[in-house]
Amino acid sequence: MLRLLVALHLLFFNLYACKDGLDSCRQKVIDSESIVEQTIQVPLKNNQRLIFSTTPPKAKIIKHDPYLSLYLIEDEKKFKYPFLININMPLGLIGVDNKRVVEGKIVKKQVGLNTLATFSEPLSAPSLILNSCCALEGIVTERGIIEKEYIERFLKTKEVSYGDIGIRVKDENSTVVVASSNPFIQGNLVQEGDAVLEFDGKKVKESAQLMRDILFSPIGSRHTLKIKRADKVAMHKVATQKRAGGGYRADIFLEFLGLSFDKNLRILHIDKQAMHYGLKVGDKLMQINKKGIRTQEDIFSQINKPKNEDNLLFEREDFQFFVKVN
Structure with a gap:
């Protein structure tokens, strides 16, 4: 009553x-x-x-x-x-x-x-x-x-987490386009500039809805992406992994290797899997592959494409040193 x-x-x-x-x-x-x-x-x-x-x-x-x-x-x-x-x-x-x-x-x-x-x-x-x-x-x-x-x-949700399949998207000429793709996810075949046509068989109409579908999907769930690149269409199987960056955290794909950054590109946290790089909390990321960086967008332009390894320049108390990651 x-x-x-x-x-x-x-x-x-x-x-x-x-x-x-x-x-x-x-x-x-x-x-x-x-x-x-x-x-x-x-x-x-x-x-x-x-x-x-x-x-x-x-x-x-x-x-x-x-x-x-x-x-x-x-x-x-x-x-x-x-x-x-x-x-x-x-x-x-x-x-x-x-x-x-x-x-x-x-x-x-x-x-x-x-x-x-x-x-x-x-x-x-x-x-x-x-x-x-x-x-x-x-x-x-x-x-x-x-x-x-x-x-x-x-x-x-009981525990806060978001899903990630390694892509960030944007709306471009009434099409949802991949703005950046995580090269550190093994088997990730999606590339920057690809058009996303379907997600799990449903037509993709806007980037806002697609990102919600990805972020809200359970960790470990599997999905099918229909991608168009130039004049070719392909189907890709992807698995949802736990999102490590974004929002009020930096989102530069290096989080996937166990390195978390703040907006000023200083290391906030180092997971066990990244301890072997010899980095410390507070180290500042200065260059990627000999290209100076200041923003997240600068990083994407250097790290967006698959390669064997990337050379990162860090600064620690006026001392600079290189670290190779792959």
């Missing part, structure tokens, strides 16, 4: 929000303290909060997504009217912060972990994307919008 009363109470609140429109959503954001300085702290059901923060919150952390900088924590404030995640197609979208409400729409969807969604109108960061009933559609960061599909999956 108590659960029924709580459910009816929440239903009434959300219907009331729909009735009163945009101002009620802004007031809910204010009352719930969902935006505090540069963090988002959205109250959810079960006395929990969804946190977006680039630094760990001072709270009991239930789980963490290091790729999208999301945390789920216990809600000590226990806000009575938690936000719901909209599971239906929205009739309209609004960007909401503590001071204003902006009506608009998503004009570019989130493509995987590295390219977040964009809104039709300028929004402050951080802020929330809501529908007219105040249900959550996304969270606005300085890098773009994390869409509800990724938020919902984070909340539902």
